[in-house]
Amino acid sequence: MEITEVRIFLKEGQDKKLKAYATLTFDKVFVVRNVKVIEGNKGLFVAMPSRRLKDSCPKCGFKNVMRSKYCNQCGTSLPIVEAKPMNPAEDALRQSEHKDIAHPITAEFREYIQNKVLQSYDEEKKTGTSPRPVTSNAEPYVSSRASRAVEEDNDIEL
Numbered sequence: 331m332e333i334t335e336v337r338i339f340l341k342e343g344q345d346k347k348l349k350a351y352a353t354l355t356f357d358k359v360f361v362v363r364n365v366k367v368i369e370g371n372k373g374l375f376v377a378m379p380s381r382r383l384k385d386s387c388p389k390c391g392f393k394n395v396m397r398s399k400y401c402n403q404c405g406t407s408l409p410i411v412e413a414k415p416m417n418p419a420e421d422a423l424r425q426s427e428h429k430d431i432a433h434p435i436t437a438e439f440r441e442y443i444q445n446k447v448l449q450s451y452d453e454e455k456k457t458g459t460s461p462r463p464v465t466s467n468a469e470p471y472v473s474s475r476a477s478r479a480v481e482e483d484n485d486i487e488l
Contacts, residue, residue, distance in 0.1 A: 331439075333446045334358045338367075338454035349374065350454070351449045362432050365443075367451050374451070376444045380428040396427045 335355035341348050350367040364379040384393035385408070392403030400407055434440040 331356055333443065336446055336450040338447075338450050341452060350451055352376070352450065353445070354447070365447060367447060374448055376447045378433045379431045381431055383427055383429055 333354055333356060335353075335358075339351045339353075340348050349369055351363075352365040352367060354362045354365055356362070362379065366377040366379075367374055377462040382395050382429060385396050385398075386393055387401040387404060387406060387408060389406040390401060390404040391428050392401055393407065394402055398408055399410075425457050434443060
């Protein structure tokens with residue numbers, strides 16, 4: 331499996347640790363969005379797309395984002411989860427609130443993805459231009475209408 335395209339979307343704003351989002355295309359037929367480039371304590375790293383875990387309200391059963399104070403359905407106060415002190419263990423707590431949607435199985439493939447994304451991130455920072463989508467017939471399995479819909483969908487969810 332080969333990464334055939336990496337698109338980098340630089341992030342500007344208040345969140346100083348999140349540097350960019352990336353969209354990866356594998357073998358010109360499969361896309362993974364919302365890969366994050368993050369500035370960590372030891373430098374830049376790549377985080378795979380994830381979703382926030384949810385907990386059920388004890389009163390109505392509505393699924394709320396973990397560590398919410400009130401239920402978004404009935405307004406009931408939710409049980410308080412103990413806050414951990416600021417230390418490396420907090421990173422583990424934060425990670426336990428999210429679950430990867432897609433991730434590499436082997437360390438070698440994770441390293442391959444990280445190298446490709448960080449290389450593209452460095453190029454994007456230098457030039458300030460993202461690679462343009464391939465418009466040839468290189469994607470025979472995608473209709474042009476579906477391709478346009480994918481290109482126009484640039485909603486990025488945190």
